[in-house]
Amino acid sequence: MSERALKISKKAPEQVPEGASAEPMARRGLAHALQAMRAIMLRELYKFSQQTGRLVSALVRPLLWLAVFAAGFRNVFGVAIVEPYDTYIPYDVYIVPGLVGMVLLFNGMQSSLAMVYDREMGLMRLLLTAPLPRPWLLFSKLCATALLSVLQAIAFVVVAVLIGTDLPLLSLAGLHALAAMAAGALMLGALGLLLSVHIKQLENFAGTMNFVIFPMYFLSTALYPLWKLEESGAGWVYQLARFNPFTYAVEWMRFALYGKDPGLAPYVVLGCLVVFFGLACWGYDPQRGFGGLTKRGGGA
Template identity: 90%
Template sequence: MHALQALQAIVMRELFKFSRQTGRLVSALVRPLLWLAVFAAGFRNVFGVAIVEPYDTYIPYDVYIVPGLVGMVLLFNGMQSSLAMVYDREMGLMRLLLTAPLPRPWLLFSKLCATALLSVLQALAFVIVAALIGTELPLLSLAGLNALLALVCGALMLGALGLLLSVYVKQLENFAGTMNFVIFPMYFLSTALYPLWKLQESGAEWVYQLARFNPFTHAVEWVRFALYGKDPGAAPYVVLGCLVLFFVVACWGYDPQRGFGGLTKRGGGAG
């Protein structure tokens, strides 16, 4: 009961904090909507996507790009949670929570659930706005529920990655480096903007191989295939495997007895 109360308190705190930060929701929506309204609109009829899985017909580019932009929302919020975690660990609530008489992995899991919930809510808000401006997606169907499951798992995986990065990001000023070396490579070396077969067809073999092994690619593909009720292949296994791996290593990093990355030397592992 104590553990469940802690989970509820952490999740509700994040929701309440988010409800007071309307600019955070606006900024989370503006970025993907600019891509959808400007970038995708410019290529709508120029860069159509051929009839390949999971599609049964030719589709305009804006339909293809929406799952990638949903992934963008999840990715940026997951990385933003890393920044918030660094702040909270150094001078905020997590500094106190990490000394609470509860298993540290449970506290980190509670934080992960809060991050994933906020990511999913922002992604759903983006999907609604995308549908309102004319992007046709099969949302009101059983496949839509499958896509929601993929969305939740993708949010958990990227939130766990944010937790893992917070072990290494010891100062807020280092977050810009995280943007350059984690967020942008993960996003652009994926299928968020273009299919894998186009990468291979264009001769960009090294980009193709990196995109194949990028866990973000599998998160996007799981959402994309689930929307159309098609078999996502190995994508769920990759996403869930990376979720477990990232979370376990993050818990290891926050362990005051076995921490790495210099966390225990800074007082982050006190208690």
């Protein structure tokens, strides 16, 4: 061993003292992880602030349903006195939680498009090779998506109240509904994250989304209650709506808004969130910047 190498080896123990506590290092690691999450979320918020048309388009779609479709059926299609309602309600009141779900669903799927774009531009490769656990980086991305979804959904609810929709927002039940909205946003964002594993190119995005967004939305309780489907004899539609996780996201918000027990809805939403996010973490390969699931699917 050379004299210089011997000196370096003697200094090495002094650089990391044997009796040093791991707690300060853990705190530094946590601070680094939180700083990375903050940077990712601020980046998404900044991008959103530069895209004013994105907010307008997110509001126009559900407001058209509320102002035109729901107004036309306001007195034609009344909702009977069933849970979570204590009295008859007009259709526009019933449809608002479903339209909030529409905002969350479309933004969650749009986040999938953004992930595919970032992957093609090489940004995802840089992100996933950062010196942090891959699940934490993807979770930070997911939190940024959910935050944008919730902000857009709140903006829609405010506009809906301003145009005359009667909603019990100023109560503790409103806070529960907000928590349900956040959980639904996380679940749908995790689904978008999982879909971005499978979508190889931007050109494939539109076709894939047509097989996800519209079936999830229309085969749910967003527009009509489950008992209406069963009563009309549409048995297969009823069964598909029962097994649709989007149904449970909407029902959780609907029941929470009126202070009623949402039943299994929170467990289904949170369970799907864990499953979708776990599969997305498994599918992303930090060395290539896109999912191993895509590679395996393409070779099948």
